Amino acid sequence: MGKTIAEKILSSHAGTELKAGDIAICKVDFCFGQDGTSSLIIDSFKKSGRKKVFSPSKFCMVIDHSAPSPNVGVSEIHKKMRDFARSEKVGLYDIGEGVCHVVIPERGHVRPGSLILGADSHTCTYGALNALSTGVGSTDLAMTLISGKNWFRVPESVKITVNGILRKGVYSKDVALRIIGDLGANGCTYNSVEFYGPVIRRLSVEARLTISNMAVEMGAKFGVMEADAKVAAYLNENAKINKGIEGVTADKDAKYVKIKGYDISSLEPLVAKPHAVDNVAPAMDLSSIRIDEAFIGTCTNGRLEDLKIVSEILKNRKIHKRVRCIIAPASKRIFSEAVKRGYIKTFIDAGCVVVSPGCGPCVGTHEGILANGEVAISSANRNFKGRMGNPDSFIYLASPATVCASALEGKISDPRNHIRV
Amino acid sequence: MKKGKAHVLKIFDNVNTDYIISGRYKFKIANMKDLAKYIFEDIEPGFYKKISKGDYIVAGENFGCGSSREQAPWAIKEAGISAVIAKSFARIFFRNAFNIGLCVVSCDTSSIKNGDVIKLDLKDELVINISRGERIKTMPIPQLMRKFLDDGGVIGHFKKYGDFKI
Known part of the structure; x- marks a missing residue:
């Protein structure tokens, strides 16, 4: 019987042949925590009675969720992380470095075929680099910190093929929302999703x-893709990684619990409505929704390509006078490059507020908390009630282009009306 | 386990960790006992005050989806809840719960009504609904998870065995 990508990578890290359903102990190549989870990681590490971390070079912490600190409580957590990094000689990406899921691959901690754990649910992001990566809790992560391994149940896999051609104004975010809207928040719980097809x-x-x-938004453990020349170029350009990047592919006769195909040639810009990511509708059907805040950034859509799209739309334009448009470049490198290319000047001239690299207002701790009854449209990945800091507010999710078009009009807008050719 | 009252959540399916404990409290309050006072605050204000020690939380599909915050199972445990009973669990929450020594079990929860007195029997894999005279079969808890529960969580497990003991 052939094997899926998850079965192959977990087998190689367990040192034994595994199939879906097996439970095994696997070596972990890299693990990390952020400032929402690291305090408990440090506590669990201390409670374990171990004196040393397993391998200081295989762990780091990223201060991104509330950075710079908005209050004393958070400042104490940040201090605890800095002290731990110093005493254990582990890596720390401090305030302003960026969002963990952008910084970690940018700095060369991810390779195709590797197994990575992060104390953050969106750790599944590195699947795009052919890594098996997934989120765990703090104590779970601490066990890897002390032992270099963890227990895994080998997941059943789902195969998703995306066919067709993306039309102008339609982006990978819309593809993700299309798939999640179809399969639902519970559609791939505990599965490893493999993405294929010409669109990918x-x-x-x-x-x-x-x-x-966004694979985790349908419950997936992994959301993995094949490594190709583009992945090799990304790793080389960002982290000077040239070796060990062949990646892992699934066998032709691998077994899947679900096989889905999508033709996205007629896909339109989509929006996830409050308060669930799978509550999806076309942007053009929501033009009656007035917005108070627009946010562009996050581990989902705060990369250079996203900022480029936004700057092209905003060039020589002003955002709607009622709207606050907040932009958080997802990392220091992206921020710096965006300055060099003039994007940041475009944002400022258009009336946007640019905040420091990090999670920004996405997690509801600072930098744009909504007032009662207010409406936001965001390029993030979650719109749960209260997510942006106020349970009496409403969050819509969309691509950076749709968020930016909405900021121009003061209401949810189809970006195709604003893209200049 | 002892008998206790069933608190059936009004939002039944896809209860996410932001709803269990909001991100705004997670960053403000480090002590889990204090944090527990705010459980389910955004979806059912005043929920904590209704709980007596040993009560159960009852929900539908995909309980605990969303963020990886371990504060979610901690807050439930420190609120005095003896177990969460749901149709299914999101994977990170499921791991976190056993890692910190909170019992969670899957079964068909559709017949359990808010306020029913119920009892979880781990040995015979049953939820006994005393109020309705019903016995509901639960999914077996994997052996490793049972060990974690017996050892008071994964840290206790590591202290006892020095490693993962499958």
């Missing part, structure tokens, strides 16, 4: 990362 192959690595990032 034609997408840039940055755009692919958006799709893998």
Whole structure:
């Protein structure tokens, strides 16, 4: 019987042949925590009674969720992380470095075929680089920190093929929303999703990362793609990685619990409505929804390509006077490059507020918390009630282009009306 | 386990970790006992006050989806809940629960009504609904998870065996 990508990578890390349903102990290549989860990681590490981390080079922490700190409580957590990084000689990406899921692959911690755990649910992002990566809790992560391994149940796999051609104004975010809207928040729970097809192959690595990032929004454990020349170029350009990038492919006779095909040639810009990611509708049907805040950034859509799309739409234009448009470049490198290319000037001239690289207002701790009854449209991945800090507010999710078009009009808008050829 | 009251959540399916414990409290409050006072605050204000020690939380599909925050099972455990009973669980929450020593079990929860007195029998894999005289078969808990529960969580497990003991 042939094997899926998940079966192959978990087998190689367990040192024994595994199939879906097996439970095994696997070596983990890299693990990390962020400032929402690292405090508990450090506590669990100390409670375990172990004196040392297993391998300091295989762990790091990223301060991104509330960075810079908005209050004393968070400041104490950040201090605890800095102290731990110093005493254990582990890596720390401090405030302003960016969102963990953008920084980790950018800095060369991800390779095709590797097994990665992160104390953050969107760790599945690196599937776009052919890594098996998934989110765990803090204590779970601490066990890997002390032992270099963890237990895994080998997941059943789902095969999704995306066919057709993406039309102008339609992006990988819309593809992700289309799939999640169809399969539902519970559609792939505990599955490893493998993405294939000409649309995926034609997408840039940055755009692919958006799709893998959102795999967890349908319950998936992994959201993995094949490694190709684009992945090799990404790793080389960003992290000077040239070796060990062949990646892992599934066998032709691998077994899948679900096989789905999507033709996206007629796909339109989509929006996830409050308060669920699978509550999806076309942007053009929501033009009666007035917005108060627009947010562009996050591990889903805060990369250079996203900022480029937004700057092309905003060039020589002003956002609607009632709207606050907040932009958080997803990493320091992206921020710096966006300055060099003039995107940031375009944003400022258009009336946007550019905040430091990090999660920005996505997790509801600072930098744009909504007032009661207010409506936001965001390029993030979650719109749960209260997500952006106020349970009495409403969050719509869309591609950066749709968010930006909505910021121009003051209501949810189809970006195709604003894209200049 | 002892008998306790069933708290059936009004939002039955896809209860996410933001709903279990909001991100705004997670960053403000480090003590889990204090954090527990705010469980389900955004979807059912005043929920904590209705709980007596040993009660059960009852939900539908995909309980605990969303963020990986371990504060979610901690808050439930520290609120005095003895187990969460749902049709299914999101995978990160499922792991987190056993890692910290909170019992979660899957079964058909559709017949359990809010306020029913129920009892979880781990040995015979049953939820006994005392109020309705019903016995509901639960999914077996994997052996490794049972060990974690017996050892008081994964840290206790590591202290006892020095490693994962499958």
